[in-house]
Structure formats: C-alpha cells, structure tokens
Amino acid sequence: ETGVTQSPTHLIKTRGQQVTLRCSSQSGHNTVSWYQQALGQGPQFIFQYYREEENGRGNFPPRFSGLQFPNYSSELNVNALELDDSALYLCASSLGGSGTDTQYFGPGTRLTVL
C-alpha cells in the first residue's frame, strides 16, 4: 500500500451540483497531484499542489479547483457538475515540488454524475 488515502470511495451526484473530494498524502510527502480517469482512458492531469500553492495545471476549466492544507492533505472541488465529469479521480503524493519524484497513487474516488 502507498499510504495515500482518498475519501469517499464512491459518490453519486446530479448535474449542476458541487462535489468535494479529499486526499491524505503519504507521510513526509508535501506534494499532491490530482488526475481524472474517464472509462477506457488513461488518467489526465488536473493540477498539482506543493506546500499549499498550485504548482501546475492541466487543461481543465476553472470549475475544477483545489486546496492543500498545512498537513499537506488536499481537496479537489468541482462546481456545476456535468455528465462528462463522471470518472475515477485519483490523487498522487510525492516528495518535493520539482516534479522529478515518484508519484504514489491513492485508490481513487469514483464519481458518477446523473
């Protein structure tokens, strides 16, 4: 096990609602990255947080936002949910913000938008 935990494991929401997903990083890791994996696709990079600051962002609209806390845990918030937001949301923790370190993935949160 990587020591990265995510909650909840599953979630069902309706279109237009808002959702918050949570991630606890591995002990000693100060960087959290979030990915979206749609069915049959590889994970897509959403953004990365390093020491509570957004460090980099992929091609996702502003309704995807995040936060990192002093203990390095993190939240992903998605507003105005769309059907296409249905996916497995993965967080990955790593040590250091340079991007060179191995990223360890949590088990993911499976979001279904109806």
Place this chain on the structure above:
Amino acid sequence: RKEVEQDPGPFNVPEGATVAFNCTYSNSASQSFFWYRQDCRKEPKLLMSVYSSGNEDGRFTAQLNRASQYISLLIRDSKLSDSATYLCVVRRGYALNFGKGTSLLVTP
C-alpha cells in the same frame, strides 16, 4: 494528436509467452518515462522507470529510444497475475501524461 499513444489491445497470450508493448510520445521535451500497471478498478502502480540504456527488472525489460520517441516494455514468461492494463507514462514538467493503456490477458 495525443501526447502519448499506445496500442489499446487487448493482447491475449498463453502463460509462458513473451509479449511486447510499444508506445510513442510526441513532445521531445519530455523528461522521464515510466510504465505503470493498473488492475481493474484500482489505482495505477509504478512498474518501472525507463532509461535510454534499457533496464530490466526480473521478467520485465523496458527500453527508451529518444531519437524515435519510442518506449517499449517486454514481458517474458507471462504469468496469470500479469493480466492488467499497462500504462505508458511520460513526465513533462509537473504532470504525468498517460497513454490510454494496453490491456493484457494471460490465459492458462
């Protein structure tokens, strides 16, 4: 064009077979290269990093050709437990860029 392209398969092979997966990437500024393994409905797990000199980990051999922007993974003596999706991954900056994955099914 996708940044990382790989044959989605599925590859169905008998136990003991040798199987090879290929992957190409489009951005020459890519910095690091990996193969991840993902079991059904689970998170991706790092299988191995890939270096230009080639590297081996037991039955697994990975190779990188920077000039051709091509990455390969060879699995020898396939086991039933090797059945999974294999994701080709390229790092550029902070982000890991994943291919769609190649599905492998090893049969008795």
